[in-house]
Amino acid sequence: MSGTVSVTRALGSSTRAGIYDHLRQVDGALTVRDVADTFDLHPNVARTHLGLLAEAGLLTVGQRKHPGGGRPARVYRARPEVEDDHAVLDGAAQPAGGAAAALMVRLLVTLLDRPGGPPLVARALEASRDEGRRLVSALPGDPPTSRATSDAAQRAVRAIRAYAPDARVDRAGSDWAEVSGLSPAVALVERLDPALAEALERGLLAGATEGSGVMVDLAETSGGIHGRVWRMRATGGRAPRSTISPAATLDARGQTRDSGVVEAMRAMTDLRAGDILEVLAEGPGSPASFARWADRAGHALVAVERAQDAGGRPAIRLLIEKA
Missing domain, CATH: 3.30.110.40 (TusA-like domain)
Incomplete structure (x- = not known):
């Protein structure tokens, strides 16, 4: 069971992530000295890393008796039931070779760099909206001239597809479109805070569509194979910044x-x-x-x-x- 340290924080250090991966691969439990020798660390540093991993619920802690007697050594073993969770966190479920993780890190750093102010979800929406506009502005070719919602949706999806390869326009009309497949881009955050993930996904799509020249209202419809399905409808407003x-x-x-x-x-x-x-x-x-x-x-x-x-x-x- 997880303790006061989050899995994200525990695995935020490349050294701790390496220690945890090593423990998952070895057969049996390791002592502080074993880990210190493997990673060329001072035993006290290794002990601190192991303690954080254990507090996050990633390791179990036991004892091993010495053959010659004396005080038992504390040993650490990877908790097997969190291996599937870690697979998502370490990139196995990330699209585009970890690009989605880089995107989320950039957005969350932006959020954390703004102390005070509106609630986190509101700031998430604002930050991801800006990122959506930026993604569209980085697309090759001239800025869009079409005001059709379907064209704006296609361009928005093309920009976001680098982080969510399954992003697609499912259906479209003269002033509306339905888009799905963006959820893998926020999969890391979804496991920790679904409301925050929803705001990030909504902001990305809204910003990318605005950057493509059309202001839209977004409504989440029933979920699809690849996560949320968004129905967008043009508001008739003029898109800011990118266009x-x-x-x-x-x-x-x-x-x-x-x-x-x-x-x-x-x-x-x-x-x-x-x-x-x-x-x-x-x-x-x-x-x-x-x-x-x-x-x-x-x-x-x-x-x-x-x-x-x-x-x-x-x-x-x-x-x-x-x-």
């Missing part, structure tokens, strides 16, 4: 809200009708200030989203279309 190229960028960070708006007004005068001005702002109230100015001037606020510049500095990114 919009700004004609000019204004970095208003470090300025007061009023001075930032004035600079945006000046930048807008040099643009043509329909051009997009990208504004990088910061601080509470900034989006509202730019939105009020855009509304009064007749411009359209196309998108507001969290972003980072090339140097990794955070910003609130506003896309404003000139009237």
Whole structure:
């Protein structure tokens, strides 16, 4: 039975993962000295690794009497009933040679790097949505021009297929599509937190579809052979970020809200009708200030989203279309 240490944490160290694999392969139990000699570790370090694996429920702990008497030695043996669980964790059930694991690690690192704020599931949805857009933007070829939901779904699936080879569009109509086969991409998380896995999968598909030019509403339908089946329906909204190229960028960070708006007004005068001005702002109230100015001037606020510049500095990114 698992203890206070999660399996994910216990196997998060390559040394501990190696020790556990070794114990699963040997016939019998090993002492701390056996493991220390095999992995060239100090006995105290080996003892710590073994203790964490045992606390996670991956090892059983027993004793072995010395032939010559004296204090029995503590011995460790891999728990056989968790071997199937470990097969999923060590990559046997991962598609694309472990690519899905790399994707999940990148997303979860993004989540853990944002202390406070919204609940984890909400942050998961936001992070995976960004990742979905990024995957589509990395596809070869020109940005999509079609506004058909079926075309956007096909492009989204093509982007995600690197992590979920069974991803596919099952059915499609003029403004809707059904997509399945994405669940293997979140299989690692599904075992730990199904709600979190659902948010990651939903965000990936929504972001990839938005990046393909169509905003959609997603609803989970009955499960399929390869996990969840998603029904998407176009909302008629305009997709942000990946499909919009700004004609000019204004970095208003470090300025007061009023001075930032004035600079945006000046930048807008040099643009043509329909051009997009990208504004990088910061601080509470900034989006509202730019939105009020855009509304009064007749411009359209196309998108507001969290972003980072090339140097990794955070910003609130506003896309404003000139009237």
